[in-house]
Amino acid sequence: MAKRVTAEDVARSAGVSKWTVIRAFTPGASIAEKSRLRVLEAAENLNYRPNLLARSLATNLTHQVAILIDDFKNPHKLPVLEILTWQLQSEGLLTVLININEHFDHVQALLDAGQRQVDAIILFGTAFRPEMLEDDRIQGGAPLYVLARDSQIPNVPAITCDTPLAMRELCEYFSSKGYRRPAFLSGAKTLSTALGRRRAFNAFWEAHSSKPVLGVSAASYSSGHGFEAARILFQETPREQWPDLLMCENDALAFGAIDYVRSTLKLRIPDDIAIAGFDNTPLAASPAYDLTTYEQPAIEMVAAILSMILGREPRENRAFKGKLVSRSTA
Incomplete structure (x- = not known):
């Protein structure tokens, strides 16, 4: 050599x-x-x-940022991950990607990141419990940030799309189109970092309609579980009470719901039922779905978290306005 x-x-x-x-x-x-x-x-x-390793020993900075992810089936993750890694690398920061799963939980991931002396840790759309961060073994570690989910944990800023504003824009749009029997298809229930979309959706319709909002939860944010959750919703609901609008917590669930409604129920979208998603993933624009959805401002959200990591702005919760994308499913 x-x-x-x-x-x-x-x-x-x-x-x-x-x-x-x-x-x-x-x-x-x-x-x-x-x-x-x-x-x-x-x-x-x-x-x-x-030699960056030698420099890190002298400066106590590794210029590495750990990104923790727990739902790789979500098609929204890859486009945002591309933006996130690109912006970090443009500032000379390298990313360490940690896959959280049934064999490697959040505490293990945080400990692993701590051992690598990363400069910051980003919880990207992960569903963690507050008590996980109270583990004595991870106290005093790298600063934590939550991206694309809410956080009410002190000193752990959340950078999100403005959920109440997004759901209000969507619901006002649906209402203006004449939909009156809404239902909500959410992902698996979480303990502290729930997206808040279902809560905001229900609050709108409870204030504007006398009819209850139907709801069903999927096991994960995947099209397969969206298909199964839609099946449960329609099979367990009397035909005369079927919704005329199904709002899905993200695009992956909406894809599965559309597949079920078209292939099994043989219903027309949006003539018989409207379906909408959230995230505006690349497949949403495909003629196969042409999904009405809501686009998160990923570039602005990532820029904010990067500025906090680099100390250019204070570490605090930030919420950004997204954009409603109207297509043929609603």
Whole structure:
């Protein structure tokens, strides 16, 4: 193997000290511009890259951010993950992706991230319990952030789409179209970081209609479980009480509900029943679904969480306005 180029090699080539080389690659360090350019030119000629591990020992910063995810079946995750990793990398931050599942829970994930000395931890759409963060083993670790879900935990800021505003816009749109028998298809119930969409949806219709809002929960945010939840809803509801509008907590559930309504019930969408989702995932625009949905402002949300991680703005809850996307299913 070829010998690794060191800071000493660059220093000899540039005619400067090793510490001048180190300062040249340290953001904010005091160094004359002429010396910095000489070091950078020598480094380029020698194909030198600074040792980030060694730098982290000196600065106590690893420039790594852990991202914890627990529902990879949700099609909304990948587009947002692309934006998130792109913006982190543009600031010189590397991501450590941790898959939370039945074999590796939140506490294990947080401990694992802590052992790697990451600079921040992002809980991306994960359903955690507050008591998990009270575990003595994870106290005093990297700052925590919640992305795309609510959080009422002190010192753990949540960066979200404005749920009450989003559901009000959707419900007012549905009401203006003449829908009067709503139902809500949600994901699995969570203990503390629920999206709040079902709650806001029910509150609107309870204030504007005398009819109760039907509801059903899916086992997870997948189209397969959306199909099964829709089957349960329609099989357990008398035909005369079937809804004329089915609001789904996200697009994946809506895809499954549409498949069930079309393939099994043989109903027309939206003539017999309207269906809507949330997130505006890429498949929502496909002619196969053409789904009415609500788009979260992912770029703005990610930019806010990045600014907090970098200390450019205070660590506090932020909610951003999204956009209703009207298509043929509602």
